[in-house]
Amino acid sequence: MDFFKRLFRIVLCSTAALVLIVGLSHKLQRRLESWGWISGQARYGDLYGFSCLRKFKEHELGQTDALEDSDKPVRRHGNVDLYIIGDSFTTMDTSFYAGDRNYHVWLEVNTDTVAPDPEKISVLVIEIIERNIQLRLKEDYQKVFFEQGFQVGVRKKLPEKLTQKSPSFWFCNLTEQTDRRMEYMLFNFRPILLIKELKAQLVLSLFGRTHPGAIISKNHEHLFYEAEASPKHNLSSFSVIPDSSIDTVVANMNAIRAHYRGLGFDDVYFCMIPNKVTVCEPERFQYNNQIARIERHPELQVPLLSIRNVISGHPEYFHKGDGHWNARGKRVWLKAVNRLVETLDKEM
Known part of the structure; x- marks a missing residue:
């Protein structure tokens, strides 16, 4: 009996240690997910992961998110080199762009050193x-x-406070994200998910509430990030944005354009993608019209790649259980960018 008790303690302590180690390492968790050893945090959509509402569970998330070879440009434009700075809405491979050379860096994550070709439009x-x-x-x-973003010439050493943003393979700070990773590892299996789904539906039916992080639309057809749909959040589509804040954004956009033109880029375009709630339920509260106010600002000097009117009123461009757009939304973005490349090539 003592042997089984010791064995039980060893197994229990070993399991707890493994969960803690993986919880402390985002990179290790991603690697184990890719091997299929643990469940992915967003395998059914990140908003489903927040809410556990079965209606928004996307079993074919990967298929509806993936582009196809037919989406790649038929022709590449040899006179234009394309550089992209984008967030999680620009996850496609650079081979889907129509420039001669195509580069991409993640906004506020990566840095790349490049050399704009003076013989081409960069x-x-x-x-x-x-x-x-x-x-x-x-x-x-x-x-x-x-x-x-993009650096020209010799790569400069990033300040220490920036380099510390990327955790080591094994450890990172104890944060809310750490708790969330361990929660997914422990409670993201089929029987437990079923219980969580039943609880989530019961809370929604009785109290009209969802789990923090996700908000359901008034017609219960869409899920949104709480940060973009709650008027209490300062980054929401419905928060009050004074004209002075719009003035500051426009001035900084002009400064960014001047900076990169000074590095040898021929021009800089901005593309501001509406929040999912802006597309699906703009009447939820009083919309602040942030993008439109920036686009029509009299001091704006930056050329725009505007797609807000194209995707407005098209919730089918977004995943039902995720805050990002699906392959159909990506194609809208690619069409606009590649059309710009083609236009610049003709003007050269």
Whole structure:
């Protein structure tokens, strides 16, 4: 009997240690997910992961998110090199772009050193989601776009406070994300998911509430990030944005364009993608019209790649259980970018 008790303690302690180690390492968790050893956090959609509402569970998330070879451009334009700075809405491979050479860096994550070709048109397109405009284009815009993004010439050493953002393979700070990773590992299996789904539906039916992080539309047909749909959140589509904040954003966009043109880029375009709630339920509260106010600002000098009117009123361009757009939404973005490349090539 003592042997089985010791064995039980060893197994229990070993399991707890493994869960803690994986919880402390985002990279290790991703690797184990890719091997199929543990469940992915967003395998059915990140908003489903927040809410556990079965209606929004996407069993074919990967298929509806993936582009096909037929989406690649038939012709590449040899006179244009395309550079993209984008967030999680620009996850497609650069082979889907129509430039001669195509580069991509993640907004506020990666840095790349490049050398714009003076014999070609070097165009930079900066994509940013609506909820991050006030976050990325205000006080920290120089850090986000000057110290990171694209560098020309010898790569400069990033400040220590920036390099510390990437955790080591094994450890990171104890944060809410750590708790969430361990929660997914422990409670993201089929029997437990069923219980969580029943509880989520019961809470929604009785109290009209969803789990923090996700908000359901008034007609119960769409899920949104709480940060973009709640008027209490300062990054929401429904938060009050004074004209002075729009003025600051526009001034900083002009400064970003001037910075990259000074590095040898021929021009810089901005593409501001509306939040999912802006597309699916703009009447939820009083919409602040942030993107439109920026686009028609009299001091704006930056050329725009505007797609808000194209995707407005088209919820089918977004995943039902995720806050990002699906392959149909990606094709709208690719069409606009590749059309710009084609136009610039003809003008050369």
